[in-house]
Amino acid sequence: MAGSGSAIFPDAIDYCTRLPGSSDFLLITPAPFQARLAWIDLRRVQLMRAQETAARVRYVCLPAERAFVTFPIHRDTTLICGGFELSPGDIVFHAHGERFHERTAGPARWGSVSMRVETLSLFARTLTGNELAPPPAGLIIRPKPADRRRMLQIHARAVRIAETKIGLVGHPEVSRALEEDLIWALLTCLTADSRQDVRVVELREPIMVQFEDVLAAFRDRIPGVTEISDAIGTPQSVLQSCCLRVLGMNPARYLHLRRLTMVQSLLVRARLAVGVSASDLSRQHGFADIHHFVTEYRRAFGNFPGEFE
Numbered sequence: 235m236a237g238s239g240s241a242i243f244p245d246a247i248d249y250c251t252r253l254p255g256s257s258d259f260l261l262i263t264p265a266p267f268q269a270r271l272a273w274i275d276l277r278r279v280q281l282m283r284a285q286e287t288a289a290r291v292r293y294v295c296l297p298a299e300r301a302f303v304t305f306p307i308h309r310d311t312t313l314i315c316g317g318f319e320l321s322p323g324d325i326v327f328h329a330h331g332e333r334f335h336e337r338t339a340g341p342a343r344w345g346s347v348s349m350r351v352e353t354l355s356l357f358a359r360t361l362t363g364n365e366l367a368p369p370p371a372g373l374i375i376r377p378k379p380a381d382r383r384r385m386l387q388i389h390a391r392a393v394r395i396a397e398t399k400i401g402l403v404g405h406p407e408v409s410r411a412l413e414e415d416l417i418w419a420l421l422t423c424l425t426a427d428s429r430q431d432v433r434v435v436e437l438r439e440p441i442m443v444q445f446e447d448v449l450a451a452f453r454d455r456i457p458g459v460t461e462i463s464d465a466i467g468t469p470q471s472v473l474q475s476c477c478l479r480v481l482g483m484n485p486a487r488y489l490h491l492r493r494l495t496m497v498q499s500l501l502v503r504a505r506l507a508v509g510v511s512a513s514d515l516s517r518q519h520g521f522a523d524i525h526h527f528v529t530e531y532r533r534a535f536g537n538f539p540g541e542f543e
Contacts, residue, residue, distance in 0.1 A: 240272035240397045246290065247498070253284075254348070255296045257446070260491045262289040262337070262482070264533050274396040276413040278353045283307065283345045283393045291337035291481055291488075293446050298331030301354045301368045303420060304346045307386065312339035316437030317480040318374060323382060326437075327373040327424055333446070334372075334437035335480050345389055347420055357417050362425055369434070376431035377423035385419040392416060441468055441476045445485075449492065456493045459485045494530060497521075 243249035249269045250259035261267055265288040273282045296302050305325040306313045313320045316334040320326065330351075338344075351367060358366035377385075392412055444466040448457065462485070463470045470485075477485045521527035 238274040238396045240270065240393075243269045243271065250292065253292070254280075254282075254346075255294045255302075257293040257295050257450075258492070258495075259290060259292040260488070260495055262291060262491075263340075265289070272393045272396045274392050276392075276409055276416075279347060279349045279413050279416055281345065281347045281389060281392055281416070283343070283389070285341075285343045286338065287341050289338050289340050291335055293335055294333065296328055296332045299350060300348045301351050302328040302332075302346060302348045303424070304328065304336075304344065305382075305386075306343065307345050308343040311342040311344060313342060313344055314338070314482070315374075316372070316435065316439060316442075318433075318435045318437070320374060321376070323376050323379065324374050325377065325382070325423060327369060327375055329370055329372050329437070330368045332372060332438055333443050334439070335442060337482055339482075345386075345393075347389065347416065349417070358421055358425075361418060361421055364425065366421065366424060372435050372437040374433040374435055375424065375429055378430055381419070381422045385416075385423050388412070388416045388419050439476055439480055441466065441473060442480050444468075445473065445476075456489050456496065459489065462489075490530075493521075497527075 241252075243252070246259050246261055246267050246269070249271065250256050252271055252273075253259075267286070267288045267290070269287070270285040271282065272284075273280070303325055304313075304315070306320055306322070309322045314337045315326055316336075355365065355367055358364055395412070445462060448462050448465045457465075459470060459473070463473050466473075474484050477483065477488060481488050483491075521530075
């Protein structure tokens with residue numbers, strides 16, 4: 235995302251496109267969704283803070299050339315990455331080009347920091363004398379409370395500038411000082427001396443990556459569970475177990491939400507089109523009974539589709 239600033243998103247469709255690496259974004263519960271997003275692009279560092287009002291799951295494909303750190307901002311936020319729930323005080327140091335599912339259990343506040351891999355390596359050598367690069371597998375790190383608190387305070391200060399004093403971002407001295415403070419605080423959290431605890435976790439569950447690859451290959455429709463199991467060569471029982479752990483739901487439920495979200499997205503795009511109706515789109519995507527579709531749509535998104543409003 236270019237530039238710096240903040241925005242409020244009244245639905246998930248546009249919000250998803252603003253999250254780096256976010257491929258798919260599904261609401262888990264029918265609660266009304268709204269998100270507030272703040273972002274700031276410094277010369278060598280990018281950071282974001284998100285506040286969301288309802289539980290969701292998203293598939294993330296991180297660009298390999300950047301190092302990413304993700305963390306919950308509020309102690310009441312339940313953030314689950316690749317099936318691993320973060321405890322209060324944890325941060326995730328992501329692997330190179332990691333592909334994984336991230337979900338929440340309700341309203342959530344979370345943040346991220348990213349920079350080019352070579353930038354991370356350069357600052358690590360300069361400031362700590364040690365090499366540092368994205369790990370081969372994700373790390374869930376528990377920094378010392380004081381170190382994490384300092385990192386969050388600097389992150390929050392940068393976000394406040396993005397939200398209220400955006401002109402300061404372009405000021406060379408302010409930008410440089412903010413960037414150096416943030417990098418130093420982040421490196422302190424990531425280095426071994428600051429860690430109270432560290433877990434090596436494989437966020438990119440191979441079966442779930444294959445699962446998403448199969449879904450991506452079907453651009454115009456959502457395949458069934460049997461079709462997907464056959465395509466990736468795994469028993470349905472194994473796929474179901476992986477989905478329950480990573481997504482918090484069985485594959486049939488996930489595919490149902492994907493199908494509803496696909497129709498919702500098409501309806502948004504078709505608002506100005508002539509002759510396109512919710513009835514037509516729902517039938518094209520496997521909903522033979524329009525009354526059942528309307529009921530399921532309202533249950534998923536909290537409102538009625540198109541002409542049924």
